[in-house]
Ligand code: TXA
């Protein structure tokens with residue numbers, strides 16, 4: 001298969017590919033997603049196949065406008081509604097009880113579904129024109145670093161998907177924060193582009209689940225994730241390695257937002273330089289720094305998936 005590189009003005013072509021049950025990588029403010037028709041089980045199966053993704057890892061469904069949520073979710077609890085009003089479109093995924101029309105493959109057999117309205121006009125236009133909701137995991141091979149540019153998508157998926165839309169570099173650079181409203185109290189399953197402190201200022205206390213070192217309660221939260229091929233260390237310095245070791249460094253200059261925005265492209269770039277090891281360091285555990293540290297720890301761990 002030849003993968004077409006489409007411009008941001010070719011949303012009609014992208015929508016047609018989605019309607020036909022094929023796959024298009026789409027830009028969002030967080031990372032690029034690998035999109036397919038969320039209501040078409042064949043299209044959803046193609047997503048898992050293109051990424052080599054295990055089927056126990058559920059997908060996030062992307063919508064263009066708030067009303068569309070009712071095609072995906074059974075209902076929207078008041079607390080979820082409150083958060084959505086403040087934070088959509090944006091780097092926030094919410095987990096709700098799913099409608100039965102959403103194929104089981106999307107939700108990995110769970111009775112819940114992750115839903116997100118991305119803050120990217122190109123992609124929302126594609127969703128509207130395709131007249132469906134779009135299931136989209138990050139557009140990388142499973143376990144690999146998420147892509148924040150069309151080029152990074154092609155590096156992993158060229159020849160495996162129908163098209164990628166070039167929407168430039170992602171502005172946030174880390175995946176969405178995931179909050180579940182499937183139980184009585186809200187639960188955070190993944191730190192991400194939206195500060196948890198800000199979320200708690202809107203809806204009150206949020207439980208944390210499934211993070212590094214804890215039991216893996218969220219499906220698909222395998223420990224080694226977002227990983228480069230070169231071993232990445234967080235707690236080592238140059239003198240810890242034998243002379244002659246080729247060391248690559250992740251550039252972590254700038255404020256936390258800048259570090260987040262550039263993190264994945266930095267990891268990918270250094271990974272391409274044929275170094276023996278990559279060195280990076282944790283940042284302040286605050287705001288988006290919590291998501292940066294989460295991704296760095298997962299990229300650095302050497303435990304098998
Ligand atoms: O920013 C993002 O969220 C990006 C862009 C493309 O929207 N998407 C993304 O998708 O990061 P993905 O597939 O790489 O990560 C989705 C994760 C799953 O691995 C799983 O941990 C969680 O979301 N998830 C999805 N549905 C869930 C559900 N029903 N219950 C619990 N966790 C769920």
Ligand code: MG
Pocket residue numbers: 137138146
């Ligand atoms: Mg991913």
